[in-house]
Amino acid sequence: MSGAPGSSDVLHLDALLSEEELALREKVRDFTDQRIRPNIASWYEEAVFPRELAPELGELGVLGMHLSGYGCPGRTAVEYGLAALELEAGDSGIRTFVSVQGSLAMTAIHKWGSEEQKEEWLPRMAAGELIGCFALTEPTAGSDPSSMTTTARRDGTGDDAGWVLDGAKRWIGLASLADVLVVWAMTDDGVRGFLVPAGTPGLVATPIEPKLSMRASVQCDVTFDGVRLGPEALLPAALGLRAPFSCLNEARYGIAWGAMGAARDSYEAALEYATGRLQFDKPLAGYQLTQEKLVNMLVEIQKGTLLALHLGRLKDAGKLRPEQISLAKLNNVREALAVAREARTILGGNGITLDYPPLRHANNLESVRTYEGTDEVHTLILGRYITGLQAFR
Known part of the structure; x- marks a missing residue:
């Protein structure tokens, strides 16, 4: 119970x-x-x-x-x-x-x-019949999407005018598997979004390999070389970075919860191991140093889960703000990574094998800590909120 x-x-x-x-x-x-x-x-x-x-x-x-x-x-x-x-x-x-x-x-x-x-x-x-992806990050524009160099220019005139897409994206999850790519590009009107079906001529998605993290996932380099799109490809209501940022906030919210799952699984693996592993004639869990590690892990998991739940209630009430999401993403991923690493120490040498999950979680969380806003980006979002001063540039 x-x-x-x-x-x-x-x-x-x-x-x-x-x-x-x-x-x-x-x-x-x-x-x-x-x-x-x-x-x-x-x-x-x-x-x-x-x-x-x-x-x-x-x-x-x-x-x-x-x-x-x-x-x-x-x-x-x-x-x-x-x-x-x-x-x-x-x-x-x-x-x-x-x-x-x-x-x-x-x-x-x-x-x-x-x-x-x-x-x-x-x-x-x-239904999972089709897979989509979200192409925003570029090789030289990760934390600063306003500097994107992927472009979409008008192809023709009038209502039937299409678009020509050129540029490159990097670290695009699922791109090589996707049936449709949501691509963000700079136009004469600012940043716009486009739906690009897989197989469109000029579109190439190449998985990034080998990786030390997120190995049960796919991230890709994507290039667009004269990709011609019809007028129906444009997301008509998306204009400016506000559009992709609204999607990023949805993802960041989910990360605040998800990271606590990786942390909990790491903790539970360490707890089970510590109660069954004998050293010097008694379980590892019977030693003060091990109990301190377990307690510290549990404290952060309980705090992080409570924080995520609070955000969820705010979101369901229509009151959740971007800086609150940044606080939770920053804290929960950072603490989950610390939990996973600490859990590995309890497992000793066995912890570096795939028989146990903490090091796998720690490796994955290195990616989670980076994507959808690095620690530095979320720190500056919160810094701007509490000081009223912009420090990104």
Whole structure:
């Protein structure tokens, strides 16, 4: 029972969840236990993303989970957060797929697309039949997307005028698997968004290999060489960086939850190991230094989960602000990484094998700490909020 002596839920956070939220969490936890945990070590070692999971995740109802209509699940922000936590307890790469598909690509179409674009793409993306990606970051424009050099210029005149896309993107999750790419490019009117179907001439997506992190996921270099698009490719309501940033905030919110899943899984692996491993004739967990490590890990997991839940309640009430998301993303990923590393020390030499998850989680969290805003970016967002002074340039 949560909150009972011996439980890791010392604060009894489960009491803050409704029956519907608890049921959803258990459903996703069961999926993680049955489909991800038995296979993740081999997926990670072989550096493959299991494409077959996409329709299963669609059936689970976690793709575009927070969106309504067009075949999307229409669940609450808290429910989406709980799903992200449970999936990342399996692996950051699997949660990242759900985030790229739903929080980035589907959100861009849902929020900024035309009715025709929504009808064409969203139902099949929600079902996992089609995969999308979100192409914003460039080789020389990571933290500063306003400096992007990918361009889209008008091709022709009048209402039938299309576009020609040129440039390059980097670290684009799922690009080589995607059926449609949401691409952000500079135009004469500023930054605009475009839907580029896979296989369009001039589009090349190349997986970035080898990687030491996020190995059960796919990130790519993408180039656009004279890619011709029709007028229907433009996301009509997306104008300026406000559009992609709105999608990034959705992803950052999910990360605040997901990181706590990686931390919890690392902690639980260390706790189980420490209670069963004998050294000097007693369990490792019986030593003061080990107990201090376990307690420090648990404190941060409880605090981070409570923070994520608070954000979820704010989001469901329509009151969540970008600087609050930055605080949670900065804190929770930073602390989850510290937890995973500390958990590995309890496992000793065994901790460097894929038989145990903490070092895999730590490696993945190095990527999570970087994408959707580095520590430095979120620090400056918060610095601007508390001082009123812009320090990015």
